[in-house]
Structures are given as structure tokens and as C-alpha cells.
Amino acid sequence: MPYRTCGNTGIKLSALSLGFWHNFGGSSPTSKQTEIVHAAFDGGITSFDLANNYGPPYGSAEINVGKILSQMPRDEFLVSSKAGYDMWPGPYGMGGSRKHILASLDQSLKRTGLDYFDIFYSHCFDTSVPLEETLGALDTAVHQGKALYVGISSYLTEQTKDVLEICKSNGLVTPIIHQPNYSMLNRWVEGSLLDCCAKNGIGVIAFCPLFQGLLTDKYLKGIPEVSRARIQQSPLRKNEVSEQNIRVIQELNNLAEARGQALAQMALSWVLRSSRVTSALMGASSVNQIKNNLEAVRNLTFSAEEEEKIDRIVAKINLPKSLWATEA
Ligand SMILES: NC(=O)c1ccc[n+]([C@@H]2O[C@H](COP(=O)([O-])OP(=O)(O)OC[C@H]3O[C@@H](n4cnc5c(N)ncnc54)[C@H](OP(=O)(O)O)[C@@H]3O)[C@@H](O)[C@H]2O)c1
Numbered sequence: 001m002p003y004r005t006c007g008n009t010g011i012k013l014s015a016l017s018l019g020f021w022h023n024f025g026g027s028s029p030t031s032k033q034t035e036i037v038h039a040a041f042d043g044g045i046t047s048f049d050l051a052n053n054y055g056p057p058y059g060s061a062e063i064n065v066g067k068i069l070s071q072m073p074r075d076e077f078l079v080s081s082k083a084g085y086d087m088w089p090g091p092y093g094m095g096g097s098r099k100h101i102l103a104s105l106d107q108s109l110k111r112t113g114l115d116y117f118d119i120f121y122s123h124c125f126d127t128s129v130p131l132e133e134t135l136g137a138l139d140t141a142v143h144q145g146k147a148l149y150v151g152i153s154s155y156l157t158e159q160t161k162d163v164l165e166i167c168k169s170n171g172l173v174t175p176i177i178h179q180p181n182y183s184m185l186n187r188w189v190e191g192s193l194l195d196c197c198a199k200n201g202i203g204v205i206a207f208c209p210l211f212q213g214l215l216t217d218k219y220l221k222g223i224p225e226v227s228r229a230r231i232q233q234s235p236l237r238k239n240e241v242s243e244q245n246i247r248v249i250q251e252l253n254n255l256a257e258a259r260g261q262a263l264a265q266m267a268l269s270w271v272l273r274s275s276r277v278t279s280a281l282m283g284a285s286s287v288n289q290i291k292n293n294l295e296a297v298r299n300l301t302f303s304a305e306e307e308e309k310i311d312r313i314v315a316k317i318n319l320p321k322s323l324w325a326t327e328a
Contacts, residue, residue: 001044008201025055066112084123096126120147182206
């Protein structure tokens with residue numbers, strides 16, 4: 001497992017990170033959840049990602065993963081959480097206010113049983129709150145010893161520039177990392193965000209590098225009974241897993257085979273082909289997926305011809321507007 005330095009900091013992330021948005025909810029950790037985390041850690045993954053509302057139900061992923069991590073050596077991995085999206089009822093249950101962020105952080109620490117998060121994120125930009133307030137809350141989290149570092153997620157380039165300016169002029173702890181949506185099928189960060197982060201020494205951890213499973217061989221023969229696309233109100237939408245799109249995915253699969261990779265491996269390698277990306281933040285529902293995906297790091301280079309082929313193939317995909325903020 002390669003470890004990449006996060007921007008201008010001294011902290012390294014494993015090139016692959018594991019996130020707990022799906023498959024880690026429920027009333028208690030299953031043996032499967034424990035095996036997945038252990039397989040990841042044994043394979044060199046030292047970067048784990050949570051948020052207050054991962055589950056379902058909200059909060060349960062923090063409880064389950066907290067129990068699993070409590071049996072692992074705390075100084076040998078990084079764990080992050082986030083606040084910003086809806087979490088509890090009422091006016092303080094979501095958003096970028098100081099009230100929400102610091103209350104949510106306390107709740108997340110309690111649920112996980114951790115003393116601190118390595119990285120604590122503002123999960124999304126909140127247009128209704130002065131950015132100074134959100135960044136001030138993150139700064140407080142570090143001064144309270146509840147977070148070692150802070151990050152931002154899904155902030156657009158101009159918002160990211162504002163963050164840097166405000167932190168600098170107010171002497172606030174500056175985010176070390178940005179967590180945007182980035183995959184072969186959602187390339188908005190290539191517009192200016194990757195350059196902005198690189199220029200300012202901020203690391204980038206790309207979420208949904210497998211487009212929630214679409215960039216794997218999972219849907220090539222239809223939608224399996226047990227899959228993200230089958231869950232109620234799935235964030236992987238029916239019109240994303242359309243017959244037309246699956247024909248495109250088949251072409252990508254052929255190209256991956258020609259590279260000697262599974263499609264999931266190629267999709268992860270592709271996100272990591274630029275050193276501007278610190279880590280690819282994937283999800284998994286089985287130990288086999290983890291083991292398969294770990295192999296991605298064996299080949300992180302693409303020829304110009306392969307890149308062109310990928311560009312030509314993915315241009316044929318037909319996707320609805322992204323669920324997350326993008327500039328495209
Ligand atoms: N900051 C944000 O706003 C935000 C938003 C979304 C996600 N995230 C973070 O990003 C993490 C990853 O998100 P994600 O789970 O959507 O990422 P993803 O890596 O794009 O998709 C993961 C899914 O792909 C399928 N998969 C993985 N490896 C496979 C393989 N080898 N073969 C076949 N299928 C495979 C599995 O689907 P099945 O479950 O169907 O088997 C798995 O659950 C989250 O856990 C979270 O930490 C952050």
C-alpha cells in the first residue's frame with residue numbers, strides 16, 4: 001500500500017481509504033463488518049471515514065465502527081467524521097453553524113467512543129451561515145483537542161479559495177484536505193479544484209471513486225438482488241444503471257481487462273493516477289471486494305492512449321445531475 005502525504009502537511013494517508021456510508025449501519029456490528037475493516041487494515045488501509053449520519057439509522061455506523069476500531073491499535077490508523085447534512089430534528093440538527101458543528105462533534109465522539117478524530121470535516125458548504133462561523137467552529141474543535149486536523153467536503157473552488165483566505169486573515173486552523181466526489185464518471189474537480197488544492201497545499205480524498213458500484217463488473221449482467229441499486233431510495237439511481245450506461249461500462253470493462261485489471265481496480269487506479277489526489281475513498285460490502293480493490297495500487301499509470309480511450313468511452317455515458325455539489 002502506498003502512503004501519500006496530504007498536501008503540505010506531515011500526515012500521510014493510505015492511497016486507498018475505506019468509508020462507512022453504506023453497509024455499516026444496523027443495531028450492532030456484524031461479523032461481516034468487522035471482517036471488512038480488518039481486511040482493509042491488514043491490506044494497509046489506515047484511513048477510515050465516517051460521518052454523523054452514516055447508517056441507517058443515522059449514527060449507527062459511528063457506533064458500529066467505533067466498536068470495531070476500539071479493538072484496533074488507535075495510533076496506527078486515521079479516522080474522520082463530519083457534520084453538516086441533516087442529523088437530528090430542529091434548527092440545530094444540520095448545517096454549518098457553530099452550534100451544530102460542535103454539538104455534532106461531541107455526539108460523534110460519544111457514539112464512536114473515540115477521544116478524538118484525526119480529521120473532522122465540514123460536510124458541505126452552508127450558504128445560510130457566514131463561512132467565518134463554520135471555520136471558527138472547526139478551529140475550536142482542534143483547540144479543544146477533539147480533532148487533530150480539519151477538512152472540507154464538496155466545497156466548490158471559489159468557496160475553497162474563500163476558506164483559505166478567511167483562515168489566513170483570521171489566524172484559524174486551515175483545512176488540510178478536501179473531500180470531493182471524483183471518478184471517471186464525475187470529473188468536475190479537474191476544472192479547477194485539483195489545481196487550487198495542489199497550489200495551496202491541501203490534500204484531496206476522492207469519494208465514490210467507483211460511482212457507488214457502477215464502475216465495477218457488478219451490474220454487467222443486470223442488477224443483483226444484493227446491491228446498492230436495490231436498496232430503497234438508493235442513491236445509485238435507476239437511470240444511472242440504465243441499459244445504455246451498462247453498454248458503456250462493458251466497454252470500460254474490456255479496457256480494464258486489456259490492462260490486466262478488474263474494472264473496479266482500473267477505476268481506483270484512474271483516480272490515483274494523479275499525485276494531486278491523496279487517497280481514493282471507496283466503500284465495500286464484502287471482504288472479497290476489499291481484497292480485489294487492494295490490487296488496484298499495483299498499477300497506477302495510464303498510457304496516453306488508454307486515457308484517450310477512457311475519455312472517448314465515458315463521453316457516451318448519460319447521467320442525471322450529480323447528487324453532490326459540482327461546478328459542471
Ligand atoms: N463527503 C461526502 O459528501 C460523501 C458522499 C458519499 C460518500 N462519501 C464517502 O465515500 C465513501 C465511499 O462511498 P461509496 O460507498 O459510494 O463508494 P464507491 O467506492 O464508489 O462504491 C462502493 C460500492 O461499490 C461496490 N463495490 C466496491 N468494490 C467492488 C468490487 N470489487 N466489485 C464489485 N462491486 C464493488 C459495492 O457496492 P455494493 O454495496 O452494492 O456491493 C460498494 O458498496 C463513503 O463510505 C463515505 O465515506 C462521502
